[in-house]
Amino acid sequence: MKARAAGLGFDLCGIAPAGDFKELAFLPQWLSRGYAGEMQYLHRSAERRADVRAVMPSARSVIALATVYNTDRPYSTENADPSAALIARYAWGDDYHEVIQQRMDGLVAWMRERGGLEFEARAYVDTGPVQERVYAQYAGLGWIGKNTCVINPEIGSWLFLSEIICSLPLEPDVPSLDQCGSCRLCLDSCPTGAIVDPYVVDATRCLSYLTIELKGPIPIEDRESVGRHAYGCDICQEVCPWNAMPAQPAASDAPDSPWLPRPAFDGRSIGDLWRTPDAELRASLKNSAMTRAGVRRLRRNVAVCAGATADADALSALRDVHEPSCDDPLVAEHIHWALELNGG
Ligand code: B12
Numbered sequence: 649m650k651a652r653a654a655g656l657g658f659d660l661c662g663i664a665p666a667g668d669f670k671e672l673a674f675l676p677q678w679l680s681r682g683y684a685g686e687m688q689y690l691h692r693s694a695e696r697r698a699d700v701r702a703v704m705p706s707a708r709s710v711i712a713l714a715t716v717y718n719t720d721r722p723y724s725t726e727n728a729d730p731s732a733a734l735i736a737r738y739a740w741g742d743d744y745h746e747v748i749q750q751r752m753d754g755l756v757a758w759m760r761e762r763g764g765l766e767f768e769a770r771a772y773v774d775t776g777p778v779q780e781r782v783y784a785q786y787a788g789l790g791w792i793g794k795n796t797c798v799i800n801p802e803i804g805s806w807l808f809l810s811e812i813i814c815s816l817p818l819e820p821d822v823p824s825l826d827q828c829g830s831c832r833l834c835l836d837s838c839p840t841g842a843i844v845d846p847y848v849v850d851a852t853r854c855l856s857y858l859t860i861e862l863k864g865p866i867p868i869e870d871r872e873s874v875g876r877h878a879y880g881c882d883i884c885q886e887v888c889p890w891n892a893m894p895a896q897p898a899a900s901d902a903p904d905s906p907w908l909p910r911p912a913f914d915g916r917s918i919g920d921l922w923r924t925p926d927a928e929l930r931a932s933l934k935n936s937a938m939t940r941a942g943v944r945r946l947r948r949n950v951a952v953c954a955g956a957t958a959d960a961d962a963l964s965a966l967r968d969v970h971e972p973s974c975d976d977p978l979v980a981e982h983i984h985w986a987l988e989l990n991g992g
């Protein structure tokens with residue numbers, strides 16, 4: 649099965665038992681501290697997230713999978729250009745939900761064909777009520793670092809996690825051990841102090857939440873800290889020694905890699921991104937990981953970047969270029985804020 653997973657494009661595959669792991673118990677505490685913000689779905693599904701057997705009562709094993717999405721583009725921390733529009737690398741290419749779901753469906757189909765056994769299976773990639781990092785750690789894929797990301801000692805943390813909950817009692821792998829040691833680079837580098845303690849991220853302070861998860865306005869008091877971050881943030885992974893380029897981590901730069909950046913998002917400045925017509929943005933977002941944000945939320949973010957960086961080119965683009973999405977009240981309010989902040 650592991651060889652088949654590799655053949656289908658998975659970089660790591662391991663087995664965790666469907667058990668009651670101590671890390672699963674952190675979620676209620678995290679929720680009660682308000683760290684989930686507006687992500688109400690996490691509250692609603694908290695009981696199922698406590699144990700995969702609440703999702704599929706026949707579960708005996710979790711086949712944990714990881715897929716490298718890194719490419720050889722420089723890290724945002726290496727990009728000194730104050731006009732650059734930063735987009736988190738997980739979002740550059742095709743929609744990972746679709747690509748990885750297909751690969752998992754292929755693996756389950758192969759298991760059914762090959763094994764000749766009856767079994768139940770459910771496959772999720774960031775789509776189910778499962779605490780994916782915990783199962784990845786217990787399946788030996790990597791440890792949960794102080795930045796809360798799963799880190800594999802050989803290939804780093806630029807990984808999409810996914811899993812197949814399965815009723816077969818498969819032989820478990822050895823869990824991964826924490827190798828963060830005394831390092832705290834991620835905590836000290838987070839621009840908003842969102843890693844409030846080792847292993848604990850307050851999502852409401854994380855730029856990934858503010859620019860991706862929030863559907864309405866970005867709170868005024870958080871806007872300046874958004875800086876050049878037009879969509880998501882990679883800093884706590886970029887500074888991690890286990891992701892040090894160029895020796896590590898693995899990258900998937902084959903010409904047909906689904907994770908290579910689409911031209912509309914590849915090395916663009918804030919001003920250029922703003923000048924991109926709605927129709928072109930819409931076409932570039934289609935079937936990408938950013939599809940859910942849509943043009944409206946992307947423009948909201950780019951307006952905040954223009955205001956927060958006070959970049960002259962971006963501000964002049966904001967004044968001069970008016971696409972239909974700019975009439976949306978959400979976008980209009982953020983444009984107004986950016987221009988007011990910088991002298992109108
Ligand atoms: C909600 C969510 C977010 C939220 C909250 C993130 C967070 N750290 O909680 C926001 C929007 C901020 C976010 C951001 C990002 N996310 Co996200 N997110 C999720 C989601 C849907 C749920 C995570 C969750 O349950 N959080 C609740 C907390 C309690 O759980 P946790 O973060 O896993 O924390 C564990 C440990 O830290 C530990 N723990 C918690 N408290 C304590 C306390 C102590 C004392 C100790 C010792 C341990 C400990 O136990 C927890 C597990 O129970 C998962 C998918 C999934 N279904 O699991 C993806 C997921 C975690 N995200 C992912 C990614 C890629 C990102 C981003 C990199 C995207 C980006 N570039 O912008 C950033 C990374 C930010 C970061 N440092 O976490 C990947 C992570 C891959 C990996 N290598 O780990 C996942 C697994 C999606 C996927 N299928 O690939 N995300």
Ligand code: SF4
Binds near residue numbers: 840841854882883
């Ligand atoms: S993704 Fe960025 S804002 Fe969020 S915890 Fe990591 S460094 Fe902080």
Ligand code: SF4
Binds near residue numbers: 833888
């Ligand atoms: S930067 Fe250091 S502390 Fe943070 S996750 Fe990486 S190794 Fe662990």
